[in-house]
Amino acid sequence: xxxxxxxxxxxxxxxxxxxxxxxxxxxxxxxxxxxxxxxxxxxxxxxxxxxxxxxxxxxxxxxxxxxxxxxxxxxxxxxxxxxxxxxxxxxxxxxxxxxxxxxxxxxxxxx
Numbered sequence: 001x002x003x004x005x006x007x008x009x010x011x012x013x014x015x016x017x018x019x020x021x022x023x024x025x026x027x028x029x030x031x032x033x034x035x036x037x038x039x040x041x042x043x044x045x046x047x048x049x050x051x052x053x054x055x056x057x058x059x060x061x062x063x064x065x066x067x068x069x070x071x072x073x074x075x076x077x078x079x080x081x082x083x084x085x086x087x088x089x090x091x092x093x094x095x096x097x098x099x100x101x102x103x104x105x106x107x108x109x110x111x
Contacts, residue, residue: 073092
């Protein structure tokens with residue numbers, strides 16, 4: 001577990017050093033965030049989102065990833081910064097990939 005957290009920290013650091021941080025916007029709503037990048041690691045792929053703690057996101061939240069209105073994946077937030085967050089992929093539809101520009105929305109229960 002500690003190793004996974006260290007990997008997430010490293011990916012967030014590398015993303016900000018590579019200019020990915022310039023794509024992160026000050027999102028003030030928990031309703032949705034943009035996928036900034038997907039970083040492959042030896043353990044798991046890490047999805048970087050352009051919203052964080054300031055937008056109301058919290059560790060453990062589950063998000064649906066969509067492209068053009070079609071759901072392609074589900075991710076769970078594992079690390080947060082004020083304006084960025086990192087997530088691990090829970091489920092990915094066959095033949096799909098998560099790409100920069102996809103939309104992440106909080107998965108909610110329908111009553």
